[in-house]
Amino acid sequence: MSAGTWSGLAADVMTEDFTLPGELEAREPPEARGPSRDAVRLLVSHGGTGEVGHHAFTELPGLLRPGDLLVVNNSATLPAAVRLDRLAVHFSTELEDGTWLVELRRRTASATEPFTGGAGGEWLPLPGGATLRLLERRTPRLWRARLDRPVPAYLGRNGVPIRYSYVERDWPLEAYQTVFGVVPGSAEMPSAGRPFTSDLVTALVSRGIGVTPITLHTGVASPEKDEPPYPERFEVPETTARQVALTREAGGRVIAVGTTVVRALETAALPDGGAVPEPGGAAGPLPGGGTEALPGGGTGAPEGAVPTGGIRAARGWTSHVITPSAGVRVVDGLITGLHEPRSSHLLMLSAITGGELLSRSYAEALREGYLWHEFGDLHLILR
Missing domain, CATH: 3.40.1780.10 (QueA-like)
Incomplete structure (x- = not known):
């Protein structure tokens, strides 16, 4: 469409x-x-x-x-948001080959906003010593990416629920x-x-x-x-x-x-x-x-x-x-x-x-x- x-x-x-x-x-x-x-x-x-x-x-x-x-x-x-210093990665959907669709978001004072940067082949260091590789852009907002370890377990240790600006604080x-x-x-x-x-x-x-x-x-x-x-x-x-x-x-x-x-x-x-x-x-x-x-x-x-x-x-x-x-x-x-x-x-x-x-x-x-x-x-x- x-x-x-x-x-x-x-x-x-x-x-x-x-x-x-x-x-x-x-x-x-x-x-x-x-x-x-x-x-x-x-x-x-x-x-x-x-x-x-x-x-x-x-x-x-x-x-x-x-x-x-x-x-x-x-x-x-899932606690699908992983926060970096200036960016956040939102893990969206697991694909059949074990890669994930992810969205990159720019962190702001209140929450996040879309981030249009990124390049295919780029590596992003994530908290906990993990590395996320951007493979290809699938939509204007979503990348296909691969984490160097199982995603659900990683999110359980390092992720938080996705939150938008109208929610003023983190909730468990x-x-x-x-x-x-x-x-x-x-x-x-x-x-x-x-x-x-x-x-x-x-x-x-x-x-x-x-x-x-x-x-x-x-x-x-x-x-x-x-x-x-x-x-x-x-x-x-x-x-x-x-x-x-x-x-x-x-x-x-x-x-x-x-x-x-x-x-x-x-x-x-x-x-x-x-x-x-x-x-x-x-x-x-x-x-x-x-x-x-x-x-x-x-x-x-x-x-x-x-x-x-x-x-x-x-x-x-x-x-x-x-x-x-x-x-x-x-x-x-x-x-x-x-x-x-x-x-x-x-x-x-x-x-x-x-x-x-x-x-x-x-x-x-x-x-x-x-x-x-x-x-x-x-x-x-x-x-």
Whole structure:
């Protein structure tokens, strides 16, 4: 997707642009103010009625119905930022050959900003005696690079969570984990799952609401960039694909917890299986890149297209961007944070709820003082 095409799509998402006041940027986790992490607000948009309501997030079990299914992202957050004297290296995505996509950032007094320097073949000395070699530029912001030692273990000793300027201080890695995160791999937190607690999950299950996982490892995002998301590694396991199908057959609703979940589920429901190459690599089956069929499932339609709402187990890479014109096949609702204008997330939200209701919902959120970003409030959208 070209930059011009993307800008045109993004501009059409919301007819009313808005400016996010600084006081509505969540600068710390809610538990830093005393309450638990589920002490956030929940904006609720009903596509069927056009109503917009205001709730506490702890009211979620009563807002859903027995037989509904929550699909969550079980990716855990890495301490993906490594700080040098003047630069920071953000480790984004591991590739099949053991190299990583990384972003170079210039350190500032408050956080970091994009750094356009660097050259192929350049070696960067990192803390702890490690060396990072820049191999080639893969996008305007991302390099393919190789560290001289295993990256996850190195980050565990020398990395910190990625932090943007609206968060005024460092927080421990635990603040960037969700109760569902058991598979390390995300550069940035799948934040829609953050307010969930064990007690809240118990209340949901006790009400007859199912919970099942997918895995999608998020790469780096940058609030100052107006660009589509990069390809990301995902897996929709066979058990989850089966639960989604059974829920829909029984008349229940499939509610995605996070835009990452929507991306994974909708990729697995594409007629062609959603196969894409590894970022910057050649097309083909894994390990070279693309989407691989799982036992008992598969991403390619055996005979003809996947029926609307159909989903199969799948894993690989997805570059799927959900737009209003493409629509959604699987999800009936979404729990997500509040997003900035001109982002791919708003394209997705508009595809689920419609542009008019989305505009009214965001106007309500601004008027009522909802908080934005990963430590902020949540938005439940029901079709």
